[in-house]
Amino acid sequence: MKTSLALPVTKVEKSKLPNTDFSNLTFGRTISDHMFVADYKNGEWTEPRIEPYAPLSLNPANATLHYGQSIFEGLKAYKNEKGEILVFRADANWRRLNESAERMCMPQLPEEIFLEGLVQLLELDKDWVPTAKGASLYIRPYMFATDDYIGVKPSDTYKFIIFTCPVGNYYNKPVSVKVETNFTRATEGGTGAAKTAGNYAASLYPALKAQKAGYDQLLWTDGKSHSKIEESGTMNIMFKINGKIITAPTNTGTILKGITRDSVIQLAKDWGVALEERFLTVGELETALNDGTLEEAFGTGTAATIAHVERIHVNGADYTLPQKNKDAFSNRVLTELDGIKYGKIQDDHNWIIKI
Ligand SMILES: *Cc1c(COP(=O)(O)O)cnc(C)c1O
Secondary structure (H helix, E strand, O other), X not given: OOOOOOOOEOOOOOOOHHHOOXXXXXXXXXXXXXXXXXXXXXXXXXXXXXXXXXXXXXXXXXXXXXHOXXXXXXXXXXXXXXXXXXXXXXXXXXXXXXHHHHHXXXXXXOHHHHHHHHHHHHHHOHXXXXXXXXXXXXXXXXXEEOOEOXXXXXXXXXXXXXXXXXXOOOOOOOEEEEEEOOOOOOOOOOOOOOOEHHHHHHHHHHHHHHHHOOOOEEEEEOOOOOOEEEEEOOOXXXXXXXXXXXXXXXXXXXXXXXXXXHHHHHHHHHHOOOEEEOOOXXXXXXXXXXXXXXXXXXXXXXXXXXXXXXXXXXXXXXXXXXXXXXXXXXHXXXXXXXXXXXXXXXXXXXXXXXX
């Protein structure tokens, strides 16, 4: 991509690269040298710049720390065989960031600032994009309130930052999930469709309880009746029952509109695979588990791409799902998406931005 915004760049004095062990990356723990920063004040975004990744200085009265006006995104960059850097669907992340911003009374961020900041940051830190199979550079754009006083009202000032982390293959092992019918992630009228900090804070307690009981993740149900399957903590969820893929619709405002989810739906359409966007009820799930018509269950999200579900807990009973099978739909979409992301398969949908 050609860039046109002249960004001031302050480089690190000494890169952390020589001291980074790329063969031993824990997700989100290793952070690249630089970050992109822009500040919102007096009604506009100002001073877009690239700086060394370093601690921020915040006033103790910072509005985010008290009232949680904070939103984020997650996307990935990949290195192809020629060593070029490819980013998957960054424009969709920009759009979703602005949808979250709207819900949280935060300012819209122009596409130019998001994309130019991202591209120029990736150009500078290109050596941080790993080359190992299944590895990538996780990109974390986020925006938060920076007003310095106590009072529940939208902040007048904000900061937008992008930093990046080299990551290995995340969740390459199958996951076990528990259908949660007591706690709630999102309700109609709430903030479930926004990628906003508080949603994740509220999910920690029930998720920890499930982890203590031996499950990796929760499958959330609707907040009103707890009878409809919604999604997982950081992934949307899809089931294949009797040859048909079923995934929750996104028109209730309770489901995070995953870009991986959208990509899988597009591939199913391309291939003529039947897919329904509707709520699967907990009862239907139990029936399909009991009568053997549940063929596949998998999570979709940027971090994991496709996570095969191997065990589901529903209403006091544990069910083991069919083994991961190379002809499965989930495996086919994983191979296709990886092929597109690493530049090995033609990108028919204009999903890739080449840096
Ligand atoms: C980010 C996220 C997803 C997945 O979205 P992708 O764009 O596919 O990464 C799904 N559910 C929740 C709650 C999320 O936060």
